[in-house]
Amino acid sequence: MSLLQEVWQAVKAIGTGMATVHKRVYEEAPTEFYPYVKPELPPVSVQSLALVENEDGSERCIVCLQCERACPAQVITIERHRNPEGKGFLIDRFDIDLVNCMYCAACVEACPVSSIVTIQDFEMSTYDLQTLKADIDFLHEQARRARQWYSPKFGVELRTDDGRIEKAPPEMQPGGLAEILKPAEEVDS
Amino acid sequence: MRPIPIPEDRHFRPRLIGYDPQKSRPWLERTVYAAYVFVFWLIVIATYAGVPALFGALGWDGGWGFVLMRVLQVVLLFLLSAVIALLLILVLRKYLGKVQERFGPMHYGPAGGIQTVFDALKLLAKEDFVPAAADALTFRLAPAVTFVASFAMFAVIPFASGWVLADTNVGLIYLIAVSTLSAYGVLLGGVSSGNKWALIGALRAGAQMVSYEIPLALVFLTVAVWSGTLRLGGIVDAQLGLWNFLPLALPFVLYVIASLAELKHIPFDFPEAESELIAGYNVEYSGMSFAFFFLAEFVELFLLPALIVVFFFGGWHGPLFGIEPGSLAAGALESLYFTLKTAVWVWIFLWIRATLPRYRDDQLMEFAWKAMIPLALFGLVLAAYMRLIWR
Amino acid sequence: MGLLGSDERPRDVILGTLDDLINMARSRSMWPLTFGIACCAIEMMATWDPKIDADRFGMFFRNTPRQADVMIVSGTVNKKLAKRLRRLYDQMAEPKWVISMGACANQGGPFRQGYSVVEGVDKIVPVDVYIPGCPPRPEALLQALLLLRDKIADRELRYKKPREIPADYDVMAEPGKDGRLPVL
Ligand code: SF4
Ligand code: SF4
Numbered sequence: 058m059s060l061l062q063e064v065w066q067a068v069k070a071i072g073t074g075m076a077t078v079h080k081r082v083y084e085e086a087p088t089e090f091y092p093y094v095k096p097e098l099p100p101v102s103v104q105s106l107a108l109v110e111n112e113d114g115s116e117r118c119i120v121c122l123q124c125e126r127a128c129p130a131q132v133i134t135i136e137r138h139r140n141p142e143g144k145g146f147l148i149d150r151f152d153i154d155l156v157n158c159m160y161c162a163a164c165v166e167a168c169p170v171s172s173i174v175t176i177q178d179f180e181m182s183t184y185d186l187q188t189l190k191a192d193i194d195f196l197h198e199q200a201r202r203a204r205q206w207y208s209p210k211f212g213v214e215l216r217t218d219d220g221r222i223e224k225a226p227p228e229m230q231p232g233g234l235a236e237i238l239k240p241a242e243e244v245d246s
Numbered sequence: 247m248r249p250i251p252i253p254e255d256r257h258f259r260p261r262l263i264g265y266d267p268q269k270s271r272p273w274l275e276r277t278v279y280a281a282y283v284f285v286f287w288l289i290v291i292a293t294y295a296g297v298p299a300l301f302g303a304l305g306w307d308g309g310w311g312f313v314l315m316r317v318l319q320v321v322l323l324f325l326l327s328a329v330i331a332l333l334l335i336l337v338l339r340k341y342l343g344k345v346q347e348r349f350g351p352m353h354y355g356p357a358g359g360i361q362t363v364f365d366a367l368k369l370l371a372k373e374d375f376v377p378a379a380a381d382a383l384t385f386r387l388a389p390a391v392t393f394v395a396s397f398a399m400f401a402v403i404p405f406a407s408g409w410v411l412a413d414t415n416v417g418l419i420y421l422i423a424v425s426t427l428s429a430y431g432v433l434l435g436g437v438s439s440g441n442k443w444a445l446i447g448a449l450r451a452g453a454q455m456v457s458y459e460i461p462l463a464l465v466f467l468t469v470a471v472w473s474g475t476l477r478l479g480g481i482v483d484a485q486l487g488l489w490n491f492l493p494l495a496l497p498f499v500l501y502v503i504a505s506l507a508e509l510k511h512i513p514f515d516f517p518e519a520e521s522e523l524i525a526g527y528n529v530e531y532s533g534m535s536f537a538f539f540f541l542a543e544f545v546e547l548f549l550l551p552a553l554i555v556v557f558f559f560g561g562w563h564g565p566l567f568g569i570e571p572g573s574l575a576a577g578a579l580e581s582l583y584f585t586l587k588t589a590v591w592v593w594i595f596l597w598i599r600a601t602l603p604r605y606r607d608d609q610l611m612e613f614a615w616k617a618m619i620p621l622a623l624f625g626l627v628l629a630a631y632m633r634l635i636w637r
Numbered sequence: 638m639g640l641l642g643s644d645e646r647p648r649d650v651i652l653g654t655l656d657d658l659i660n661m662a663r664s665r666s667m668w669p670l671t672f673g674i675a676c677c678a679i680e681m682m683a684t685w686d687p688k689i690d691a692d693r694f695g696m697f698f699r700n701t702p703r704q705a706d707v708m709i710v711s712g713t714v715n716k717k718l719a720k721r722l723r724r725l726y727d728q729m730a731e732p733k734w735v736i737s738m739g740a741c742a743n744q745g746g747p748f749r750q751g752y753s754v755v756e757g758v759d760k761i762v763p764v765d766v767y768i769p770g771c772p773p774r775p776e777a778l779l780q781a782l783l784l785l786r787d788k789i790a791d792r793e794l795r796y797k798k799p800r801e802i803p804a805d806y807d808v809m810a811e812p813g814k815d816g817r818l819p820v821l
């Protein structure tokens with residue numbers, strides 16, 4: 058008797074399994090058709106780095122070398138010289154080795170003026186690693202192409218159609234990350 | 247190699263080629279499957295009606311003309327098995343995709359329809375590799391043996407009344423003999439590879455296929471006892487009133503299970519258990535040799551369901567709408583019924599494949615020897631008694 | 638390599654067309670090797686998930702190197718692994734391609750000054766497409782696979798000889814007395 062029961066249970070289990078599997082056939086797949094449709098990433102997702110300029114085209118970066126010091130992978134190389142007229146420094150060289158960068162955004166956190174920012178350009182695959190050795194022109198180019206970027210200091214910023222830069226509306230701002238970062242800054246100071 | 251020009255903005259974008267439905271289009275998919283089945287049907291008609299009619303019209307149906315006709319039919323059947331493999335691999339991938347809530351191949355060809363053609367072309371142009379540790383002759387021979395053993399089953403499969411290559415009166419015996427041969431191919435391939443995974447896979451395949459041959463053969467005998475003939479056409483004819491799956495319910499279930507094992511199909515895919523044995527007996531095969539193993543597997547995935555239809559589901563029987571039996575139109579209609587019934591069974595096999603996990607190896611053998619064979623014997627005796635009483 | 642591996646694409650109508658057809662078939666049927674190394678392998682698996690579903694483009698994993706076309710080096714390659722990785726590459730049947738996924742495989746990434754890390758998998762095997770990122774998104778891997786598809790479809794094949802493996806890449810598996818590597 059117990060053998061028959063076992064057989065019956067096995068048959069029932071297989072039947073239930075097959076019915077479940079068949080129901081799945083009619084369900085909508087969540088596929089997002091990547092190369093034809095670009096996915097909408099959240100604004101804080103760290104896919105690449107860029108160097109933002111001011112609206113008038115002048116350099117936002119004050120060449121304080123904070124990002125170079127903060128970088129755990131040591132992929133930022135900055136050379137600077139003193140500004141002959143006025144104060145501050147001017148950039149000689151600003152290279153980020155995007156090949157070895159691990160996209161941790163420590164540099165973005167360290168930057169006092171939010172010049173270096175994270176953008177969502179993930180389509181960086183290449184046939185030749187040299188295209189990933191980013192110099193300052195490429196970093197500016199990346200920032201100019203980006204519609205929105207993120208830095209912990211200013212949050213998400215948008216580039217409007219007429220070229221101005223403005224802070225994104227609050228509903229686009231990432232609440233969670235800003236809150237996490239706030240106490241850390243207080244502890245530091 | 248020509249240098250790759252680096253674009254101005256240093257971004258390489260993939261080309262947006264391929265069909266771009268952005269959503270599944272079930273009607274298009276079904277059209278593609280229907281087109282494959284239509285090609286299949288046309289080849290069947292050409293093989294079993296077209297070629298004999300042509301040779302009859304030319305007056306070449308004796309002596310060497312007859313041999314030539316048979317050769318032509320076999321070539322057409324080879325084409326048929328290629329169509330079967332292309333269709334079944336496509337259906338398998340798309341069906342497994344559906345079950346996993348994704349789309350299978352869908353961008354190359356309408357609804358991914360020519361994906362498997364590309365796969366076949368690629369395998370054709372890929373390096374065919376013989377490892378140094380392998381026994382070269384046996385290694386080369388094994389895929390051919392496997393494929394020929396599966397392909398030879400076509401000889402006795404009746405697609406419609408009279409549409410069969412060799413309507414011998416020992417059809418069942420021939421089937422038992424030939425289907426056992428395909429175990430040899432797998433065994434030889436695994437043992438000659440000089441690879442431990444292949445060896446384990448081949449030994450498992452040998453043990454499994456030999457064990458499940460026995461219930462399979464016993465079920466064949468049961469069907470023969472019940473129908474009173476060893477001829478496959480005769481078995482189909484005997485089912486005119488009642489399809490065999492009702493009186494022979496127990497042998498029918500046993501046959502389905504044993505043919506799953508014979509196919510090396512989930513839940514009995516021990517010979518190529520991917521999580522344990524990498525790829526099992528075909529681990530060292532690449533290019534066209536591998537393609538022949540694949541081809542053999544999918545031809546069997548057509549042939550064993552086809553045998554289910556022949557033995558238990560009335561073969562080609564179906565409503566003829568007043569068409570005179572024996573004519574070309576009737577033959578075409580009957581072969582269509584046969585194809586559709588087989589398609590349903592192939593789908594059930596794929597469904598089982600999508601659902602069940604793999605057994606444990608010792609459970610498999612235990613099941614064969616302690617459950618299947620006694621039950622098959624019991625079914626045989628029962629069928630004999632029923633035959634004595636009712637006919 | 639003959640017909641399919643010549644330096645100049647044959648301008649002959651028939652051979653040129655055949656060449657194109659075969660390149661087309663190869664580019665549309667790339668089967669990667671099931672070979673995950675480190676954290677990037679998680680994203681590699683995610684590329685075949687329902688959301689991205691690289692199987693739409695006819696790619697699915699083969700378990701044995703003999704039947705695979707593409708090796709996705711997904712993670713940190715250390716010197717002990719180097720020999721095995723190269724062995725897997727050598728076991729793959731021609732034509733074969735390599736995608737280097739993630740900072741580690743590209744040039745060592747965060748671990749590039751480590752004593753045991755190979756600084757770039759292209760020191761061992763010829764790489765066709767590189768993906769930056771740590772880890773790259775699954776979409777980025779799909780982009781790289783499609784870039785590889787375009788590369789195969791456009792350009793004729795040529796056998797690229799992999800570099801010699803440097804002697805200091807520690808080899809645990811020494812050749813036995815018969816001169817063969819032991820089965821790993
Ligand atoms: S993201 Fe991290 S690794 Fe990359 S440059 Fe910034 S600090 Fe360095
Ligand atoms: S990017 Fe920011 S942190 Fe780096 S040098 Fe410029 S201002 Fe300083």
Ligand code: SF4
Nearest residue numbers: 676712739740741771
């Ligand atoms: S690149 Fe980053 S994610 Fe990929 S293996 Fe290296 S450390 Fe892990």
